[in-house]
Amino acid sequence: MEQADPMNVVVIGAGPAGLTAAYELTKRHVPVTVVEGDAMVGGISRTAEREGWRFDIGGHRFFTKVPEVEALWHEILPDEDFLLRPRMSRIFYDGKLYDYPLKASNALRNLGPVEAVRSVASYLAAKVRPPKEDTLEGWIVARFGRRLYEHFFKTYNEKLWGVPVDKLPADFAAQRIKNLSLTGAVINALTPKRKQTAITSLIEEFQYPKYGPGMMWEAAAEKVTAGGGTVVLEEKIQTVHWEPGRGVTGLTSVVTGGYGPGAGAPEATRTDIGAHKDYPADHVISSMPFSSLVRALDPAPPAEVLAAADGLKYRDFLTVAVVLPVEAGFPDNWIYIHSPEVEVGRIQNFGSWSPYLVKDGRTCLGMEYFVNVGDDTWNRSDTDLIAQGGRELEHLGLAKAADVERGFVVRMPKAYPFYDAGYKANVEVIRQWIEANTPNLHPVGRNGMFRYNNQDHSMLTAQLTVQNIADGTHHDVWDVNVEEDYHEQGPADREADR
Secondary structure (H helix, E strand, O other): OOOOOOOOOOEEEEOOHHHHHHHHHHHOOOOOEOOOOOOOOOHHHHHEOOOOOEEEEOOOOOOOOHHHHHHHHHHHHHHHHHEEEOOOOEEEEOOOOEEEEEEEEEHHHHHHHHHHHHHHHHHHHHHHOOOOOOHHHHHEEEEEHHHHHHHOOOHHHHHHOOEEEHHHHHHHHHOOOOOOOOOHHHHHOOOOHHHHOOOOEEEEEEEEOOOOHHHHHEEEEHHHHHHOEEEOOOEEEEEEEEEOOOEEEEEEOOOOEEOOOOOOOOOOOOOOOEEEEEEOOOOOEOOOOHHHHHEEEEOOOOHHHHHHHHHOEEEEEEEEEEEEEEOOOOOOOOEEEEEOOEEEEEEEEEHOOOOOOOOOOEEEEEEEEOOOOOOOHOOOOHHHHHHHHHHHHHHHOOHHHOOOOOEEEEEEEEEEEEOOHHHHHHHHHHHHHHHHHOOOOOEEOOHHHHHOOOHHHHHHHHHHHHHHHHHHOOOOOOHOOOOOOOOOOOOOOOOOOO
């Protein structure tokens, strides 16, 4: 009896979701090829390296409630490559640093007793007459009161998304903002001890690969290759071929010259050299941006599907990493910057993530800017951005501009799916069409599904997809991370001010 040919799977993208899928396939001895447009693996979870300095793109804490993901991390990297790091973040607002989650003593000292009482009164007013929760502003005000919303949420969210908060839908708030103790800490400080309620705290420690998250994905790519798979870099998917009744039949990529200076540089710095490659496939697992996937399909989907793809928008991101004397650092992993007079939205201290990322006597601060490709900030020269980072550090009182010894810029397009009022309907139109016409095309991950997934949930979508393809399961991958439990919340009996 003639044996059937083994199925052949092509994975688009070598980020966490793509490499997780590829690795899981090689463990099942399924032939797999990963096609990545960049010159390095990891996607937004890469670790950039410049002149011996290593820095994270966005900050990636390794913490999960998903045991399958936890096990996979330690399968890819040995235990000795993980550090257990303390979690520390603060909010910079009105010239002061607030612990995050808020500690009652810190809040009272910084807000002052009068403003603390006003904040509690505002909170109670929102409980008595809650606003409509159809916008992000309404969702937050209903839970925290207007004064705390204006202190701790408004400016940062407007930096992050680039539009007024009252123009944003509430959809993603349930995933990104949970039962944080901003209001609760102040209320507990002002009420009798016997009436205080337990405050839900965020995780206090997390795991972190000692050379950054890119270490994980570099090791994963090596394991894929060692398992018989293929990882191809600097080839951008140009066409996804499909046929009615058969679904996806394969891909065509275009070989590129990679990126210009710095991984994640603008698309204009690529050099396409024109060579094309074809990859036949029985299944395609795609972590490329959902809208770009639709536009790559040949023949083109119906007009309403193309219109839905065009309706999906993204928020882009750049990091200005500046080298300073170690004393210019701070103990936090990152600080949220709520000051409207500076553009920077968040500042990482990579020395607080891992001592292996920095050099003796120096640290590296990552100034994070939320931008749109082609806007003024995105288009500024690296020299101007580094100078701006120094000025803003000095304005905030965190360091002197003259202390900046060296700087590097990394641009990351399509870093965050942008949840506007129409995104759900657009995603559903595309999803239904793909399921009906190309059931062997499997979107996974954050950009691949246009879902604001964390790294662990992106990996889980890939694991479940491989189980569906290779093991015959029937998981609904679109159900991953729809629950409202914030994935970093810890036991509810932790005291916020201890």
